[in-house]
Amino acid sequence: MIEALQFEFMQNALVAGILVSIACGIVGTFVVINRIVFISGAIAHAAYGGIGIGYFFQFNPVLGALVFSVFSALGMGWLQRKFKERADTIIGVMWSIGMAIGIILIDLTPGYKTDLMGYLFGSILTVSKDSLGIIFILDILIVLLAMLFYEEILAISFDETFAIIRNLPVEAIYLGLMAAVALTIVMLMQVVGLIMVIALLTIPAAISGQYVKNIKLMIIFSSLLGSIFTTIGLALSYRFNLTSGATIILVAGITYLISLGWKPIFLKFQDNTPHPKDNLGKKN
C-alpha cells in the first residue's frame, strides 16, 4: 500500500484530494446551510457545456468549464433570487441545456476525445502538476474570500431579512457564493467527475453539521472528513483496482448513512445534560 506513494501520480492524487477537500469543506458548508444543494447540482452538470466549448474551440476544457460554470452559476443565482421557489424548474432546464450544449459541441469536434470520461467520472490519478497548481490557486482564493466575508455570508445564511435591514449587500454576497460554488465544482470535477461532484461537496458538510455548534468548526470538520474520504477512497481504488472517483463517493456516502443512523444515539447521549436555564422565566 505505502509503496504506491512512490509513484508521482499517486502523490499528485493525494495532494489533489486534500486540496479540493479544503475548498469543499468551506463551500460545501455554505451550500448545506443555505440549502442550495439543488442549484449546486445544476451548476455542476451545466459545466459540461464549458467542457464542450473547450473541445470545440480547442482550448483547455477545464478553463472552458471554469468560465462557463461561473456564468451559469451567476445566472442561476440571479433567477433563484428573483423567482424564489418558482425558480427550480427553470434551473432544471438550464442544467439540461448546459449538458446538451456540451454533448453537441463534442459531437461537432472531429477526432478522438481523450479525457472525456475523466471529466464525467473523475480522473484523480491523472491530475497533472499544472492542474495541481490551478487547484492550489483556487483553494487560496476561496480560503481568502471565506475569511474576508465570513461574518457576512454567515449573516445572510442564518437570517437574510436581518442582513437586508442591516444594509448588507445581500445580492452581491449571494452571487459571490454562487461563483465560489462554481469554482469549487470545477476543482472537484477533476477528482470525482461532474456526475458525482455534488456528493463530495455536500456529504462532509452534512455529516459535520449534525455534531458541531458553529460554522467554523463545521468547515474544519468538513475539510478533514473530505480529506479522509478522498485518501481512503484512493487507497481502496488502488488496492482493488476500482474507479477512484466512484470509490471516494462510496466511502463518503456510506459514512454519511452510518452517521445518520448513529445521530439519534449521539443526541440521546447529549440530552442527558439538562438545560439549566429552561426555567429562566421563573426567576424574575
Next chain:
Amino acid sequence: MTQVLSEVISVRHLWAGYEGENILEDINLSVRELDFVGIIGPNGGGKTTLIKVLLGLIEPQQGEVKVFGKSVQKGRKYLGYVPQFVECDRAFPITVWDVVKMGRLGKSSPQKDNEKVTEALGQVEILDLKDKRIGELSGGQRQRVYIARALATEPKLLILDEPTASIDPQVKSNIYSLLKRLNEFMTIIIISHDIGAISSYIKTVGCLNRRFHYHQGKSINLNLLERLYQCPVDLVKSL
C-alpha cells in the same frame, strides 16, 4: 409635560400590498420618542406588512414613510428588529454569542463589538447561555437571543413582530417586563394579537385592519374593536 418629543416614525397616506392587492389603505402613523406602541388587529389585517414597509422590505405603492426623518433605507439602521421566528434556526449550527454578534455587522471595532454583545446578553439575562447552540434553547430563551441581537445594533427604536407567539404565559410576562425596562430609554413598537397581555405595558395602541385607528393613550373601546374586527369582541377586558 411641555417638552415635545421628536417624531421617530412618520407615515403619511401609505398604501401598500402585494402584486396589485392592497393590504394597507391610507395609513397615517406618527410615533414619538420613548413611546411604547402596541399594534393590534386581526390576522391578515396588515400588521406584518406595515412592519415590512417600515423596515424597507417592501416598497410602498403610495405615500411617504420617514424613519428618524430619513428615507427607510437610510433610517433603518437605527431600528432593532425582532422577528416573529427565524426559519431554519433550530438545525443551524450557531451559538447564541454568534447570533447576537450579527447585530454588530457593519460596525467597526472588535473590542467594542465584544463589549456590546456582552452588554446585550446581560440586558436580556442570558449571558450564561452564550456558548449554547441556538437549537438547544427553549422558545422563550431564543426570543431573548433575538432581542439581544436587536439590542446589539444599538437601536433607537425596537420593533417586535409577535414576540411572544408560542411562548408560555409565565415567560411571556417576563419578556414584557423586559421590554418595559428597555422602554425607559428606547422607543418600542410591538405587534401582537394578544390584546390582553400587552395592554398593561403599552402607552399607545393602534388597531390595524387595512385601515389604521390610532389612539394616544389606551382609550380603546369595545365599539371600536368590534368595528375593526368586524365581529363581536368579548375578550377585551383590562383596557
